[in-house]
Amino acid sequence: MNLHIVTRCDIITQGAIMSILKDAYDVLKDIKNLAEKVKSKPVIDKVLELQSMFFEIREENESLKKEIEKYKNIDEVNKNIKITEDGYYEVEGVPHCITCWQKDRKVISLQKPVLFGAGIGGMSFMEGYSCPVCKREY
Numbered sequence: 700m701n702l703h704i705v706t707r708c709d710i711i712t713q714g715a716i717m718s719i720l721k722d723a724y725d726v727l728k729d730i731k732n733l734a735e736k737v738k739s740k741p742v743i744d745k746v747l748e749l750q751s752m753f754f755e756i757r758e759e760n761e762s763l764k765k766e767i768e769k770y771k772n773i774d775e776v777n778k779n780i781k782i783t784e785d786g787y788y789e790v791e792g793v794p795h796c797i798t799c800w801q802k803d804r805k806v807i808s809l810q811k812p813v814l815f816g817a818g819i820g821g822m823s824f825m826e827g828y829s830c831p832v833c834k835r836e837y
């Protein structure tokens with residue numbers, strides 16, 4: 700998914716959707732009042748059905764807004780990520796796993812320096828970090 704498209708759509712459509720929902724709710728209230736005047740049970744039932752559908756749409760819209768916020772944050776984090784020479788990225792000086800971020804959007808801090816066997820038979824060692832989730836070594 701292209702994150703830039705998501706955030707642009709958000710700016711264009713959210714205001715419009717909120718305005719349409721408000722107008723639709725006003726129309727719904729008018730119809731409800733008219734239905735009560737007509738005193739027709741089938742009409743009132745249909746209006747109530749429509750009202751509950753309206754509330755579902757409004758809830759769905761709220762959850763979509765939250766989803767968009769999440770993607771905005773991801774976009775923001777991506778802009779600020781600077782990968783070090785060793786391949787991880789840092790958040791306030793703490794090393795984090797780039798693989799977990801790119802794959803699952805998980806912010807995983809790396810474990811304290813560990814020793815990796817770098818030579819044949821473990822004769823020489825390198826100091827580095829490891830990811831507790833994907834086990835990548837940096």
Ligand SMILES: [Zn+2]
Pocket residue numbers: 796797798799800807830831832833834835
């Ligand atoms: Zn990882």
